[in-house]
Amino acid sequence: MSPLLQLRQVDKRYGGLHVTRQVSFRLDAGDRLALIGPNGAGKTTLVHQISGVVPSDSGEVWLRGENVTRLPQARRVRHGLARTFQITTLAPHLPVQRQIEMALFEREGLSASAWRSVDSYPALTAEAQELLGRFGLRAHAATATEDLAYGEQRLIEMALAMALRPKVLLLDEPMAGVPKGDGARLLSALDALPKDLGVLIIEHDMDLVFRFANRIVVLCEGAVLAEGSPDDIRRDPRVRAAYLGN
Numbered sequence: 001m002s003p004l005l006q007l008r009q010v011d012k013r014y015g016g017l018h019v020t021r022q023v024s025f026r027l028d029a030g031d032r033l034a035l036i037g038p039n040g041a042g043k044t045t046l047v048h049q050i051s052g053v054v055p056s057d058s059g060e061v062w063l064r065g066e067n068v069t070r071l072p073q074a075r076r077v078r079h080g081l082a083r084t085f086q087i088t089t090l091a092p093h094l095p096v097q098r099q100i101e102m103a104l105f106e107r108e109g110l111s112a113s114a115w116r117s118v119d120s121y122p123a124l125t126a127e128a129q130e131l132l133g134r135f136g137l138r139a140h141a142a143t144a145t146e147d148l149a150y151g152e153q154r155l156i157e158m159a160l161a162m163a164l165r166p167k168v169l170l171l172d173e174p175m176a177g178v179p180k181g182d183g184a185r186l187l188s189a190l191d192a193l194p195k196d197l198g199v200l201i202i203e204h205d206m207d208l209v210f211r212f213a214n215r216i217v218v219l220c221e222g223a224v225l226a227e228g229s230p231d232d233i234r235r236d237p238r239v240r241a242a243y244l245g246n
């Protein structure tokens, strides 16, 4: 079976800076793949290359058997790829449920003007409420996003990505800036993601990485330093020297 996502020798330079170097790996249905590495290793750039925010200089990105290397972001989303962003990009004044409904409208190709009569699409309203429930946000349906705690805003980002019904979900540092006390809710949301979804996560919180991932790719100076199971990676002397420490 073809992988859900496959990178083949993907490369990116910014001027003289070689940011990602011949990166190859695959992601299959049900995978929980963590991309880890020191600051500036190229992790976010690589996720941008996968999602189409940044074009690759060379190499290929394949999504569910199709070469999407030259396709724009929106086409990749339609092909089953969704992502959350490291920086919260939510419309702050909108009530939470409206945000989700907006994402559902976009997925269904409904126009912005139709959105004014959002209440005449009961199936989408019901789906939005189901998503809110799944992420433990139902009590906040009518709350403006800006009034929620940061950890809850990260949950909305995840719900928005899942509203697109992706096959592959890219999570860019879901724990960044989340106070320790709110971490448990995010962890259980991660655990509750559909089992057959392929998840690629960038995360600096190693407790989360080693608890969540079934495979880990270590990026160092733009290149893959190591790839393997969490146990392989924990024991790998090169990874310990470059990133994990002793």
Ligand SMILES: Nc1ncnc2c1ncn2[C@@H]1O[C@H](COP(=O)(O)OP(=O)(O)OP(=O)(O)O)[C@@H](O)[C@H]1O
Residues within 6 Å of the ligand: 014, 017, 019, 037, 038, 039, 040, 041, 042, 043, 044, 045, 046
């Ligand atoms: N648009 C850009 N123009 C020039 N250089 C860039 C650009 N984006 C990233 N870089 C550089 O590329 C390198 C890799 O950055 P990137 O953000 O991908 O690393 P990262 O592994 O995600 O780091 P962190 O863990 O700190 O988020 C860095 O040296 C960064 O300064």
